Amino acid sequence: MAKKALNIGLVGYGFMGRTHAHAYHNAAQFFDLPLTPVLKAVCGRDGAKAKAFADNWGATIVETDWKKLIANKEIDAIDIVTPNDSHAEIAIAAAKAGKMVLCEKPLSLDGKQGLEMVKVIEKCKVPNTVWYNYRRVPAVTLAKQIIDSGKLGKIFHYRANFLQDWTISADLPQGGAGLWRLDAKAAGSGVTGDLLAHCIDTAIWLNGPLTDVTAMTETFIKKRTHTATGKVQEVKIDDACTFMGHFENGSLALFESTRYARGHKALYTLEINGENGSIRWDLHDLHRLQYFDYRDEGIVRGWRSVHVTDGDQPYMKNWWVPGLQIGYAETFTHQVADFIRAVGEGKPCHPTFRDALETQYVCDAVLASAKSGKWVKCKHA
Numbered sequence: 335m336a337k338k339a340l341n342i343g344l345v346g347y348g349f350m351g352r353t354h355a356h357a358y359h360n361a362a363q364f365f366d367l368p369l370t371p372v373l374k375a376v377c378g379r380d381g382a383k384a385k386a387f388a389d390n391w392g393a394t395i396v397e398t399d400w401k402k403l404i405a406n407k408e409i410d411a412i413d414i415v416t417p418n419d420s421h422a423e424i425a426i427a428a429a430k431a432g433k434m435v436l437c438e439k440p441l442s443l444d445g446k447q448g449l450e451m452v453k454v455i456e457k458c459k460v461p462n463t464v465w466y467n468y469r470r471v472p473a474v475t476l477a478k479q480i481i482d483s484g485k486l487g488k489i490f491h492y493r494a495n496f497l498q499d500w501t502i503s504a505d506l507p508q509g510g511a512g513l514w515r516l517d518a519k520a521a522g523s524g525v526t527g528d529l530l531a532h533c534i535d536t537a538i539w540l541n542g543p544l545t546d547v548t549a550m551t552e553t554f555i556k557k558r559t560h561t562a563t564g565k566v567q568e569v570k571i572d573d574a575c576t577f578m579g580h581f582e583n584g585s586l587a588l589f590e591s592t593r594y595a596r597g598h599k600a601l602y603t604l605e606i607n608g609e610n611g612s613i614r615w616d617l618h619d620l621h622r623l624q625y626f627d628y629r630d631e632g633i634v635r636g637w638r639s640v641h642v643t644d645g646d647q648p649y650m651k652n653w654w655v656p657g658l659q660i661g662y663a664e665t666f667t668h669q670v671a672d673f674i675r676a677v678g679e680g681k682p683c684h685p686t687f688r689d690a691l692e693t694q695y696v697c698d699a700v701l702a703s704a705k706s707g708k709w710v711k712c713k714h715a
């Protein structure tokens with residue numbers, strides 16, 4: 335018997351919109367879900383572009399006003415893939431209208447705004463999640479299982495990098511499609527909210543809360559033409575950010591992100607070192623987990639490169655036969671599948687808005703420390 339549909343209204347149709355649309359298309363084909371996700375509507379300011387996107391992905395409703403989309407009774411869930419400065423208004427209105435809300439990361443411009451969103455979403459008791467997709471790379475989920483099993487023992491270090499190189503040209507304007515990430519008004523911050531937020535979300539998930547941080551940021555290109563005004567304006571985002579900190583479990587944190595690491599496109603790497611072992615992961619080789627166990631017999635002790643494609647490894651029994659890998663797109667499919675299962679079971683789908691607020695608070699502390707030059711304590715969600 336055909337399963338009941340869960341109708342999605344997508345607000346925004348850029349790069350992230352495509353990743354989500356693709357996931358709605360294949361989640362029910364690969365995972366046994368209690369409801370079938372259906373990308374029913376697409377909303378965007380440019381009606382022609384929204385229609386082209388909708389036609390491409392089989393959505394039948396096109397809107398240019400997200401308020402109308404939210405008011406539409408056929409829509410069960412609102413998925414927000416707009417620039418960061420509109421997440422709060424749309425998410426709050428959607429929750430108040432009783433819709434489920436899926437929000438692209440980062441949750442908000444800052445912790446203050448994020449807290450407002452969490453209050454409303456929890457008061458309205460609507461299912462919610464934030465798309466920190468890297469948790470759902472099978473190798474990263476496997477890292478979580480290994481850490482939680484206690485195999486690494488006491489944790490000493492957690493380090494992560496997210497390196498890119500796409501903003502090195504001084505000719506690149508700030509603002510507008512794709513480039514809103516360079517405009518502090520639209521983005522809230524630079525690499526801290528865009529890239530380090532991913533690293534922080536994964537770190538908290540794998541290693542628990544951060545307590546305090548000391549950071550430095552740099553804006554290498556101080557002025558850029560703004561797409562909206564055509565004028566040369568000050569750049570207010572952080573182009574690069576490095577921070578150190580402490581985790582509640584006593585381990586030390588070391589994080590770095592930049593859009594000025596020539597040669598690196600999206601190099602997210604993480605490493606965790608415990609008393610018995612270590613784990614290392616790299617987005618450019620995302621289906622492998624590097625694992626070292628000190629307790630191995632001495633003559634064969636060394637780093638193992640685990641090819642995470644086997645049916646008993648996270649998510650993989652739903653895909654191909656062992657040895658054949660999946661990629662970036664499927665992390666979004668996993669999030670859709672997990673969200674719909676959670677809805678079916680009446681359970682939260684992590685990261686929830688509240689989980690994402692914890693990340694937002696760390697970002698706030700990082701930016702405050704970079705400004706003051708002092709250690710800053712992290713608030714907790």
Ligand code: SOE
Nearest residue numbers: 349439498515528529532600
């Ligand atoms: C920025 O280039 C970006 O697209 C981020 O916004 C995404 O969250 C990250 O996953 C890849 O890089």
